[in-house]
Amino acid sequence: MSKGEATRQAVLDRAAATASRIGLAGLTIGSLAADTGMSKSGLFAHFQSKESLQTQVLAYARELFSDQVVRPALAAPRGKARVRALFEHWVATGKEGGAGCLFVSASAEYDDQPGPIRDQLVRDHLDFADSVAQMFRTGISEGQFRPDADPDQFAHDLHGVMLGFFHAHRLLAESVAEARTRRAFENLLAAAK
């Protein structure tokens, strides 16, 4: 990996961490340069514009999320166990301000602002929702879920459960957030069997 690519990755890593705290729109070339010990112009040269920086942060976060949540789940046995593994890894990232948080806050920030950032968020979400639905579908064909259950509805519902988790855990710092989320998830699974 070339030197330039290495620093680009380092910047993106730091940017993703910052963005999951103060939001993707709150990112600033200046403060990001200060964080990484670079000059503003030196950092800027790696990205052609601020918007490009933001979309690259998003792409970087998606890779992170895939590594931390999706791929580990795919390692679990297909069907219900895989859905459960997905949930567990998803919760785990949420507890430590991982990549999941970035998508939650970014989605809320850009849900009404057309442009490439929003487009990318939409694409990523649809992709991920499809993956979830597919995992659930496999559970149906394995006979672990009711055959008349709706995979897309399950993906939607699970997403709502996770949004509720992020809200309760990060905003309210409720110690019960995880317990409530687990109950909600189990209820979801129970309703599908």
Add this chain to the structure above:
Amino acid sequence: MSKGEATRQAVLDRAAATASRIGLAGLTIGSLAADTGMSKSGLFAHFQSKESLQTQVLAYARELFSDQVVRPALAAPRGKARVRALFEHWVATGKEGGAGCLFVSASAEYDDQPGPIRDQLVRDHLDFADSVAQMFRTGISEGQFRPDADPDQFAHDLHGVMLGFFHAHRLLAESVAEARTRRAFENLLAAAK
């Protein structure tokens, strides 16, 4: 109502609308002044600081939300009907970018930034969650919900359902968002009976 108070309200109304689109942190004295046809300093004089403006916008949005969602629900017969009315009005505000959206995006924005704004968001949410739980509790004593159901868990779950709705409706503009949300809500009610 004095002239000053009238313009203050007008500014807050416009600010709330803008904030529900681009976020509470995205508010700007300058652009807000341009929107309302005032000078920057003339507008600023009504609020002592930007942060004060933001907290006042939040307070204004809470009144709006109470008027549009909570109070109409309280007009419905107690118990399950009231919970259902709450849900209906909640969905209605979400469909037209009302006050509910502001809280969703603001919560995501400030969930990791300590300060008065976050504090106010937490207070408002706890208050509202208590109201929801209380409505549900009444449903229990009316015999419409299982006596061993957990009112706080219900409030948490319903909130998750609504977050899922806002996400699907506003980000993805899914036409099925409302239908999925209704199904999720009915499942929640069914599980409580």
Add this chain to the structure above:
DNA sequence: ACCAAAAACGAACGATCGTGCTAGAAAGGT
């Protein structure tokens, strides 16, 4: 060791940010 290419820097730009200060316009009670 040389040298082209890549990477980082420093300075500067116009714009806009939030925030004061001061003078004038409007409002409203008398």
Add this chain to the structure above:
DNA sequence: ACCTTTCTAGCACGATCGTTCGTTTTTGGT
């Protein structure tokens, strides 16, 4: 109709925003 209070505009400030440009340093292949 006056006078005090309230409201609004104009102007300026330091800071920071994203971005450009020219120069200097570093890198890595030969």
